[in-house]
Structures are given as C-alpha cells and as structure tokens.
Amino acid sequence: MSKLVLKNVAKRYGSFDAVADFSLELVKGEFVSLLGPSGCGKTTTLRMIAGFMPPTGGTIEMDGQQISSASGVVPPERRRMSMIFQSYAIWPNMTVGENVGFGLQVRKLSRSEIDRRVDKILDVVQMRNLKGRYPAELSGGQQQRVALARAIVVEPEVLLLDEPLSNLDANLREEMRFEIRRLHDEFKITTVYVTHDQSEAMVTSDRIVVMNKGKIEQIDAPHTLYRRPKSRFVAGFIGRTNFLEGDHQGNEVRFDGFTAKAGNLEGVNGSGALLYSLRPQAIGLATSQPSGQALAVEAEISSRSYLGEYWDYQVRPLTGAKPIRVSTSPSQVFEVGSRVWLEIDPAAMVRVE
Amino acid sequence: MTATASTLDAAPARPGRAGYFDSTWLLWIAIIAVLLFLVVSPFIYLVITSFQAERTGEFTFANYATAYGRARYVDALLNSLKLGAVSALLAGVFAVPLAWAVARTDMPGRGLTRMLVLATFITPPYTGAVAWILLAGPNAGWLNRFYMLATGAEAGPFNIYSFTGLAVVIALYSFPYIFIFTTAALELVSSEMEDAANILGAGPWRTMWRVTLPLALPAILGGLIICFLEAIALFGSPAMIAIPARFNVVTTQLFQFFGNPVRVEVAAAYAMPLLGVTVLLVLVQRLITRRKGFVALTGKGGDRRPILLGRWRWVVFGYAMFVAALSVFLPYIFLIQSAFAKAWGRGFSLDNVSLQNFRFVLFEHATAAQSVLNSFLYAGASATVAVFLTLGVAYIVARKLVPFGGVLGFLCVAPFVIPGVVLAIGFYAAYAPPPLALYGTALILILAFTTRFLPVGYVNASAAIRSLNPEMEEAVRVLGGSRLTALRRVVAPLLKRNLLGAWLLIFIPATRELSAAIFLYGPNTKVASVMIFDMSEEGNFERLAALALILQVLTLPLLWVGQKALGRDFMLRRNAT
Numbered sequence: 001m002s003k004l005v006l007k008n009v010a011k012r013y014g015s016f017d018a019v020a021d022f023s024l025e026l027v028k029g030e031f032v033s034l035l036g037p038s039g040c041g042k043t044t045t046l047r048m049i050a051g052f053m054p055p056t057g058g059t060i061e062m063d064g065q066q067i068s069s070a071s072g073v074v075p076p077e078r079r080r081m082s083m084i085f086q087s088y089a090i091w092p093n094m095t096v097g098e099n100v101g102f103g104l105q106v107r108k109l110s111r112s113e114i115d116r117r118v119d120k121i122l123d124v125v126q127m128r129n130l131k132g133r134y135p136a137e138l139s140g141g142q143q144q145r146v147a148l149a150r151a152i153v154v155e156p157e158v159l160l161l162d163e164p165l166s167n168l169d170a171n172l173r174e175e176m177r178f179e180i181r182r183l184h185d186e187f188k189i190t191t192v193y194v195t196h197d198q199s200e201a202m203v204t205s206d207r208i209v210v211m212n213k214g215k216i217e218q219i220d221a222p223h224t225l226y227r228r229p230k231s232r233f234v235a236g237f238i239g240r241t242n243f244l245e246g247d248h249q250g251n252e253v254r255f256d257g258f259t260a261k262a263g264n265l266e267g268v269n270g271s272g273a274l275l276y277s278l279r280p281q282a283i284g285l286a287t288s289q290p291s292g293q294a295l296a297v298e299a300e301i302s303s304r305s306y307l308g309e310y311w312d313y314q315v316r317p318l319t320g321a322k323p324i325r326v327s328t329s330p331s332q333v334f335e336v337g338s339r340v341w342l343e344i345d346p347a348a349m350v351r352v353e
Numbered sequence: 354m355t356a357t358a359s360t361l362d363a364a365p366a367r368p369g370r371a372g373y374f375d376s377t378w379l380l381w382i383a384i385i386a387v388l389l390f391l392v393v394s395p396f397i398y399l400v401i402t403s404f405q406a407e408r409t410g411e412f413t414f415a416n417y418a419t420a421y422g423r424a425r426y427v428d429a430l431l432n433s434l435k436l437g438a439v440s441a442l443l444a445g446v447f448a449v450p451l452a453w454a455v456a457r458t459d460m461p462g463r464g465l466t467r468m469l470v471l472a473t474f475i476t477p478p479y480t481g482a483v484a485w486i487l488l489a490g491p492n493a494g495w496l497n498r499f500y501m502l503a504t505g506a507e508a509g510p511f512n513i514y515s516f517t518g519l520a521v522v523i524a525l526y527s528f529p530y531i532f533i534f535t536t537a538a539l540e541l542v543s544s545e546m547e548d549a550a551n552i553l554g555a556g557p558w559r560t561m562w563r564v565t566l567p568l569a570l571p572a573i574l575g576g577l578i579i580c581f582l583e584a585i586a587l588f589g590s591p592a593m594i595a596i597p598a599r600f601n602v603v604t605t606q607l608f609q610f611f612g613n614p615v616r617v618e619v620a621a622a623y624a625m626p627l628l629g630v631t632v633l634l635v636l637v638q639r640l641i642t643r644r645k646g647f648v649a650l651t652g653k654g655g656d657r658r659p660i661l662l663g664r665w666r667w668v669v670f671g672y673a674m675f676v677a678a679l680s681v682f683l684p685y686i687f688l689i690q691s692a693f694a695k696a697w698g699r700g701f702s703l704d705n706v707s708l709q710n711f712r713f714v715l716f717e718h719a720t721a722a723q724s725v726l727n728s729f730l731y732a733g734a735s736a737t738v739a740v741f742l743t744l745g746v747a748y749i750v751a752r753k754l755v756p757f758g759g760v761l762g763f764l765c766v767a768p769f770v771i772p773g774v775v776l777a778i779g780f781y782a783a784y785a786p787p788p789l790a791l792y793g794t795a796l797i798l799i800l801a802f803t804t805r806f807l808p809v810g811y812v813n814a815s816a817a818i819r820s821l822n823p824e825m826e827e828a829v830r831v832l833g834g835s836r837l838t839a840l841r842r843v844v845a846p847l848l849k850r851n852l853l854g855a856w857l858l859i860f861i862p863a864t865r866e867l868s869a870a871i872f873l874y875g876p877n878t879k880v881a882s883v884m885i886f887d888m889s890e891e892g893n894f895e896r897l898a899a900l901a902l903i904l905q906v907l908t909l910p911l912l913w914v915g916q917k918a919l920g921r922d923f924m925l926r927r928n929a930t
C-alpha cells in the first residue's frame with residue numbers, strides 16, 4: 001500500500017505557480033528524490049509534505065489519511081515525520097546528545113530509554129564519542145551526522161531531506177551520499193530527498209522525480225531516466241546529450257549531416273519534425289569506415305578538449321552544418337581537422353518531446 | 354490502513370477537516386489591542402483634542418488661533434528650529450573628528466575616547482546642563498572665576514544663560530549619536546578603498562577628505578538629523594537655561610501651556626509643528642541612510658588598517674580630550690565638588706566638604722529617595738513590558754504568523770517620530786480624563802515610557818529574531834514539539850543575551866526620562882528626573898548634584914552587566930539608538 005500520496009498538489013503565490021498539478025505515490029520504504037533546477041518548487045513541495053505550508057490545491061495523504069488540503073493541514077508536529085534542513089538546524093544551545101534526544105523527549109519516553117536509543121543511533125553515525133559536545137565545536141560533516149541521527153532516532157513515518165549536502169565540500173558530499181543510502185537500507189524509512197545535484201539523486205534514490213518550473217517532467221528509476229528521457233528538459237538535465245532534429249519523410253528520417261531508416265528509430269510517427277537525444281558516449285569514432293549495424297557518417301573533428309577521464313570532441317559531419325558532441329576514452333586521440341567516421345547506433349537515439 | 358492510522362495518535366487527522374484553530378490569533382488580537390492603546394489612541398486623542406473647545410469639546414480652530422496667535426509663541430517655534438540646527442552642527446564638530454580618529458586612525462587612547470563618549474552618552478542632558486550652570490554661570494560660574502583670577506578682569510566672558518550657551522550644552526550631550534552613526538559607517542569602509550586612492554597618489558588627508566568621509570557622509574547626515582530632532586524635543590536643558598535667559602523654545606512653551614490652568618487643547622495644537630518636523634526629518638534620515646548605492650559599506654572587502662597619523666596623532670588626541678573635558682571631566686569635577694560641598698561657591702577647601710547633601714537627599718527629603726526608587730521601578734516595568742511586547746511582535750512579523758503583521762511592526766517603531774513631550778500630551782489627552790483618569794498614576798508613566806522606548810525594543814528584537822534561522826524552530830516542530838516548545842526550548846535560550854541587551858537599552862534611558870514624565874507625574878509618582886528639575890528651579894545645586902550623582906552611580910552596575918553580556922560597546926552600537 002502507498003505510504004504517502006500526493007494528488008494534484010499545487011501551490012500558488014498570487015498568479016505564480018510555484019508547484020502545479022504534482023502527483024506522486026511513495027510505497028512504504030521507498031526513497032524518492034525531487035530533482036530540478038533552482039526555483040523549480042522542490043522545497044515548496046517538501047514543505048507542503050512536512051505541513052509547514054498548506055497547498056492551494058490538491059491533497060496529501062499518509063497511510064490513507066488526508067493530512068493536507070487547501071482547507072487545512074495537520075500541523076507538522078502531529079505528522080510523525082522528520083526533516084533534515086539545508087542549514088541542519090542543529091540547536092546550538094544543546095549538546096549533541098540533547099539534540100538527538102529531543103524528539104524522544106517530546107514523545108515522553110523514559111530517560112533511560114532515551115539514553116539507550118540516543119547511544120545506539122550515535123553509534124550508527126559514528127558520533128558516540130562526541131555526545132557531550134556543543135554544535136559549535138563540530139565540523140560541517142559531523143553536524144550533518146547529528147542532523148541525520150536526530151531525524152532517524154524518532155523512527156519517523158516519513159523522512160524529508162532538503163539539500164542536506166549542499167553545505168559540504170565535494171569529497172565529503174560524495175561520502176555522505178553513500179552514508180544516507182546506507183542508513184536508508186538499514187532503517188527502511190520512506191524518504192523524500194530534495195536536491196539539484198543529479199549524481200546525488202542517482203546514487204541515493206529508488207526513483208527520481210524530475211521537476212521543472214513547478215511541474216513534474218518525469219518520474220523513473222535513475223537508469224531509466226538516463227537511458228529513456230521523455231522530454232528535452234530531462235535529457236538535457238540528466239547528463240550531457242546531443243539534440244538532433246530530424247525530418248520524417250517516407251521511410252527515412254533526415255538529420256543534419258546523415259539519414260537514418262525510419263524503421264531503425266524508435267517513436268517515428270506522423271511526418272515532419274522529430275527530436276532525438278543522443279548521448280555523446282553512445283557515439284563511436286573511427287579512422288576508417290566501420291562495418292556493422294551502426295550508421296557510418298564521414299566527419300571532421302572541429303574542436304576537442306581533454307578532461308582527464310575522457311576526450312570531449314566536437315565532430316561535424318561532412319554534409320552537416322552543426323557539430324555533434326562525442327566522448328571517447330582518453331586513449332582515442334584525434335587531431336583537430338582530421339577526417340573520422342562517426343558510428344551512430346539508431347537504437348541509442350531516444351525520441352524526446 | 355487502520356493499523357497504521359494509529360501512528361498519528363497525537364491527533365487523528367480527520368479527512369477533509371484538517372483545519373485547527375490557531376491560538377496565535379488570540380495573541381495577535383491581544384497585541385494589537387495593546388499597541389492600539391499605547392500608540393494609536395494617544396496619537397488620535399492628540400489630534401482630536403487640538404480641534405476641541407476647552408470645556409464644551411466642540412469642534413473648533415480656536416486652539417490653533419491661540420497657539421499661533423502671538424508673536425512670542427511663533428518665536429519659540431523658530432527658536433527651536435534655530436537651536437536644533439546650531440546644536441546639531443556643533444555636535445557634528447565634536448563628533449565627526451572623534452569618530453574618524455577612533456575608527457580609522459592610530460590615535461592613542463582610542464579605547465579611552467570611546468569610554469568617555471559612553472560616559473557622555475549616559476549623562477542625562479539636564480545633568481549636563483546643571484553642571485554647565487556651575488561652570489559657566491555669569492560671574493559665579495567656575496570658568497568665569499578662573500578667568501577673572503587669571504586675568505584680573507571684572508567679569509568673565511562666559512554666560513550659559515544664552516542661546517549659544519544652550520546650544521553648546523545640548524550639542525555636548527547629543528554628539529554621541531553622530532559618533533555612533535559615524536563610527537559604524539567608518540568601520541565598514543575597507544582599507545582597500547583608501548589604498549586605491551593612495552595608489553593613485555592621494556596622501557592620507559586627501560584620502561580622508563575625498564574618499565573616507567564622503568563614504569560616511571550619509572551616516573553623518575543621519576546622525577545630524579537625529580541630533581537636530583533630539584535638540585528640538587528636549588525639555589530639561591532648555592527649561593533650565595532658556596527660561597532664565599528669557600527666551601522660549603517649543604518645549605518650554607508647551608510646558609507653560611500645561612501650567613495652571615492646564616490648556617491641553619492649545620498644547621496639542623501647538624505640538625503639531627514639532628510632530629510634523631520630526632516625522633518629515635525621520636523620513637529624510639531613513640532615505641539618506643538607506644540609499645544602498647551610495648553606501649559601498651558592505652562590511653566585506655578586506656581588513657581595515659588604521660591610518661598612521663604620525664605627529665598629528667597627539668593633536669587629534671588633544672582634540673578628543675578637549676571634547677571630553679567639556680562633556681565629562683569639567684562637568685563631573687564640579688558636580689562632585691558641589692555634591693560634597695556645604696556651598697558650592699565656596700570652592701574646594703576642606704572645611705567646605707560634607708556629606709550632608711547625600712544624607713538630606715537619601716534620608717531627610719520627603720520624596721527624593723522615593724523618586725529614585727520610582728524611576729527604577731517604572732523603568733524596570735516599562736523595559737520588561739516593551740521587551741516582551743516587541744519580541745512578540747517581531748516574532749509574529751518575522752514568521753508571518755498573521756496577515757498584515759507588518760502593520761504591527763510599524764506601530765512599534767512609530768513612536769520614534771513622536772517627541773516625548775508630544776507623546777505626553779497625547780497620553781494626557783487620552784487617559785487623564787475619566788473613565789481611566791490615569792493622570793499622576795504610576796501606570797500612566799509606565800505606559801508612556803513603554804511607548805517611548807518601543808522602537809528601541811523593536812529594532813533589537815527583530816534584529817535578534819532575524820538572526821535566528823527559522824529552520825531551528827521547524828526542526829522542533831517536525832520532531833513533534835509545538836510552537837511553544839520551540840519558543841521555550843530554542844528561541845528563548847538563544848535570544849537570552851539579546852533580550853537582556855534590549856532591556857538595558859530601554860531601562861537605562863528610562864530611568865532618566867524627563868520630557869514625558871514632567872507632564873504626567875503626580876504628587877506620589879515623582880521620578881528622579883523630575884526631582885532634579887524641581888531642585889534646579891529652587892537653585893539647590895548641592896543637593897541636586899548629590900541626587901544626580903546617585904542616579905549615575907546606580908547606573909554603573911547595569912552598564913557593567915550589559916558590557917559583560919554583550920560586549921564593551923553595547924550602548925554605542927547603531928541599533929541602540
């Protein structure tokens with residue numbers, strides 16, 4: 001059964017739709033990310049789930065009970081959720097132990113029970129030895145762990161995280177991604193995770209909700225999202241890609257610089273303009289004409305840059321106007337201006353809106 | 354589904370009926386009622402009363418005709434404006450070099466200078482005026498006596514009972530406002546901006562004139578305006594000096610309208626220009642100091658190295674000590690002399706020393722000791738009310754708990770544009786008549802003080818609340834704590850210091866408030882400032898000095914507490930004024 005259900009949730013500020021027609025169902029124990037560019041309404045959605053603001057339309061249900069609607073909301077303190085804030089919101093007037101124990105205290109557990117659970121969770125996040133410290137004496141990563149412990153120790157029905165890693169440096173951020181996923185695997189708490197960092201979302205999530213301008217673009221598992229983006233926005237937002245405009249005529253589709261058989265491409269219907277996404281990694285480069293299934297297109301290297309982990313080439317088909325971006329392994333070196341063959345597998349081309 | 358539904362046990366959510374009554378509404382209504390009572394109603398009564406006939410209460414313009422019908426009354430208005438301008442400019446002459454020297458140079462004794470400015474700041478203007486009567490009274494004043502002694506002349510050159518005398522005395526005790534504004538601004542000018550001028554070939558003086566001071570100019574102008582407003586709203590010093598000098602200013606004239614019989618209607622009409630000028634200038638001041646583009650004072654942009662003055666540092670130091678001599682050293686030396694003297698005119702000889710003034714003030718006088726107690730009680734009560742009220746409003750406004758919360762914030766800062774004298778007339782008009790009949794009660798004084806200092810409270814409270822990330826409270830709430838729990842466990846502990854600071858910033862000036870108290874006190878509710886004023890009218894300077902010193906000494910522990918909790922300069926910061 002669904003743990004958390006958002007039905008057509010909307011938030012309107014005056015005439016501006018911060019969130020519109022947002023529908024999502026989370027099954028129990030699922031980890032879902034809200035991913036999208038700044039200002040797309042992620043925090044707004046999360047805060048509506050938490051009960052800090054009423055939606056202007058739609059409803060939110062937890063365990064089959066309505067907890068938010070335009071006519072009223074269950075206040076946050078009665079939702080049995082937890083939230084990790086961008087600022088961590090660790091209370092500076094309480095020690096690590098007091099911070100973590102706070103939620104249990106509010107739930108009126110006995111002192112010994114609180115101690116036991118606090119110690120246990122502090123062990124899990126490897127912070128037991130810092131129990132008596134004040135937050136001002138902790139590093140950013142340690143504060144982050146306290147925030148995690150404080151949110152998890154109350155065994156919330158739903159855990160909400162709002163860009164919890166954005167204040168950490170790059171290395172620590174990578175480490176904490178795995179930490180968050182590990183804690184999720186251990187406690188199986190239904191989680192909504194807000195981020196604008198796609199790799200963060202991909203590492204942690206079972207499913208990702210890609211948002212743009214207050215609307216859902218696509219909801220899918222990370223690999224599906226990458227391989228089968230449904231819209232131009234998703235294809236461009238998740239990873240890098242080439243957008244190829246095709247013109248469908250008869251049984252072939254003409255692109256800038258090459259032509260593909262309509263039967264080999266997905267989603268060909270009607271006639272006229274079609275848009276395809278083709279990842280730079282999915283294209284091969286060769287010095288001689290390749291044999292095999294793939295389309296072979298004669299082209300010229302127009303520019304290149306070396307990024308350590310791969311080469312990034314701009315390759316212009318001889319009969320085309322715009323170059324196509326191609327990534328190759330660091331060992332495949334081509335000089336600017338040299339003739340090459342592009343290997344394009346039509347099956348790797350994804351039709352997008 | 355029903356199995357897991359019990360997880361929301363605290364309050365089972367009823368589908369479609371998730372609305373809860375929000376008790377913050379009650380609080381909001383209570384606060385708005387209090388603010389209406391404190392701010393809006395006196396103001397409205399002030400305006401209405403100015404259009405009412407004395408006994409009948411009918412609508413009339415007669416009060417305005419009376420108030421502006423005589424050349425004398427109009428002259429008093431003009432005198433006030435002139436006085437404001439002259440003393441503000443003088444205050445600028447005192448304050449700006451000191452501020453620059455303290456904030457930006459290597460002048461010796463910068464800490465000492467700050468301390469002396471603070472000492473000036475906590476000296477009530479009327480105490481300063483009394484000290485200057487001792488110093489520069491015609492003939493008997495000490496400065497004149499020293500002059501005659503030194504030159505053998507028949508008479509001394511100084512006469513405090515003059516327009517100039519009054520302007521100087523007011524400037525001496527209001528220059529700290531400009532000092533505070535200017536240092537705050539100068540401390541934000543980064544050395545890099547000055548370096549940029551230096552590299553282009555400008556010497557230190559040129560840099561100061563062309564770069565540093567222009568950057569601080571809005572702040573200086575803002576401070577000048579505050580001094581101007583302070584001067585025209587002041588009651589004590591003009592009453593002690595202008596009246597013997599046979600000229601009137603607005604506030605002394607208002608006081609006379611309040612004499613026997615009380616003509617509150619005429620007073621209300623006569624107070625309007627004072628109110629108007631204040632409102633106008635406060636708006637101007639806000640415009641000047643808020644103009645972002647001009648104020649390149651971001652606070653970032655590198656460190657601030659002091660400008661090396663070389664030999665000039667002693668000249669600048671000399672000037673600082675000269676100002677301090679005028680505002681602190683000389684006045685206190687002769688106040689102390691007077692307080693311990695049998696007769697102040699007999700000078701420093703040992704047989705003139707006695708404790709009888711203190712004994713008299715503390716134990717023998719019928720109401721003097723009581724008046725000090727009253728001052729502290731009323732100030733304590735108003736500071737407490739003001740702090741909690743403004744904290745509540747600031748919280749409601751910052752967290753947007755109610756629609757139109759901004760209106761509440763506006764009401765809290767509005768009294769800033771109401772001079773104490775005018776406020777008192779409004780309170781008199783609103784609450785002296787039945788049914789409340791509060792005139793002369795402790796309550797009316799406490800309420801008036803509360804209103805006067807609401808802006809200080811509000812500015813501090815909202816700064817404090819804004820410094821708190823709302824996520825701190827939201828974290829409490831998602832974990833199951835109510836808003837009250839958040840206030841009690843997180844907000845209050847984190848704001849303790851700020852609240853104490855705000856309390857002191859209200860309490861200290863409230864213990865010396867005179868402009869409003871003089872219009873509202875009754876026989877049993879005399880406060881120390883009124884007592885001092887009465888003694889000055891009796892010419893009882895020895896006892897007066899003793900009482901004034903007692904008031905100052907009692908303030909010291911409070912200052913100490915404030916400095917412990919909030920840092921040395923807590924009274925000299927921008928949001929203190």
Ligand SMILES: Nc1ncnc2c1ncn2[C@@H]1O[C@H](COP(=O)(O)OP(=O)(O)OP(=O)(O)O)[C@@H](O)[C@H]1O
Nearest residue numbers: 013016018036037038039040041042043044045196
């Ligand atoms: N009180 C408000 N009034 C008007 N518009 C608002 C208000 N709060 C948020 N918005 C707008 O709603 C949109 C969504 O805001 P939200 O904070 O949810 O974005 P976000 O996706 O979390 O962005 P970020 O990644 O930058 O945190 C933004 O365009 C924002 O400007």
Ligand SMILES: [Mg+2]
Nearest residue numbers: 042043044162
């Ligand atoms: Mg956000």
